[in-house]
Amino acid sequence: MVSSHPATNDPGRLLGHLSLKSDIYTFGVLLLELLSGRRAMDEDSGASEQTLVDWAKPFLKNKGRMLRIMDIGLEGRYSKKEAQVIAFLALQCLHLDPKSRPGMTQILPILEKLREGKDNITSHAN
Template sequence: MLTGRRAVDKNRPNGEHNLVEWARPVLGERRLLFQIIDPRLEGHFSVKGAQKAAQLAAQCLSRDPKVRPMMSEVVQALKPLQNLKDMAITSYHFQVVRVDRTMSMPNSKNGTQTQLASLSKKGQPMRILSSPNGQHGSPYHHYIKSPKPKHG
C-alpha cells in the first residue's frame, strides 16, 4: 500500500526486486519513509497515517511469527488512518524528497540541465544549472546557481 510496488518485480534495479527486502530497513526509519512512498501519490497522503502504516507493515514483516498481528488487528489499525488530514504535500521533509527525486529536467533553450538539488529556507526549490560536459575540472564544482529571474 505504501510503495505502490509489486511484491516481486524483476524490472526494478538490483536490490529492489523483492519488495520486503527493499522496504524492511526503511519501515522503521521515519525520516527515510518518504523515500519509499509511492511517488504517484504526489504528497496526497497523511504523514501520520503513512508512519503508522509503516510501523504496522514492519510488525507484519517481523521474523518472529508470534509478533506479527492477526489480519483482524491490521484492519482495525488501518481503519482510522483514512480520516487523518495531515497531508504530506505540506511537509518540508516530503518536499526535500520530492526535489531529490527530480533528478534533472532538460532545458531545450541552451542544452543545459536544470536540476532541483535543494530547497530554500522557505521550502521553495532552488534552481541549479549544470553543464552536460562539466566545464569545471573538479566534479564538485560543476553546479552553479542560475540567475534570479528579473521582475518587471
C-alpha cells in the same frame, strides 16, 4: 491467502510452517506494494533480484526514513502521519517471528481509524 510468488510469502513457508500469521506476512507485503507502488519482486527492473521487503525494511525501521518508500506518484496526495502508521503496520506484519506479528483483530481497528480520519492513530506509529 497464501500467494504463489515467493517474494510475498512468509519465510517460514519454506519450512512448511503455514498459519494465519503467514497471511499476516503476505498482508504486510501488500501494504508495502500499496505504499511504494512497486511489485513484491520486480523482475522487469533489470536490477539485481531484491525483494520489496528486503529493499524497504531498512527504511521502515527508521521513522525518519519511512516515507522514502512512498510512491512518488502519490506525492502530496496522502497524510504523512497516516502513511507512517501504515508503514509501521507493514513492518509489524513482516516480523520474522510469526508470534510477534499482529493479528487481524489488532490490524483492523488501526485501518478503521485511518479510514475514519481519526487523529489518535499516531500512537501506533511511535
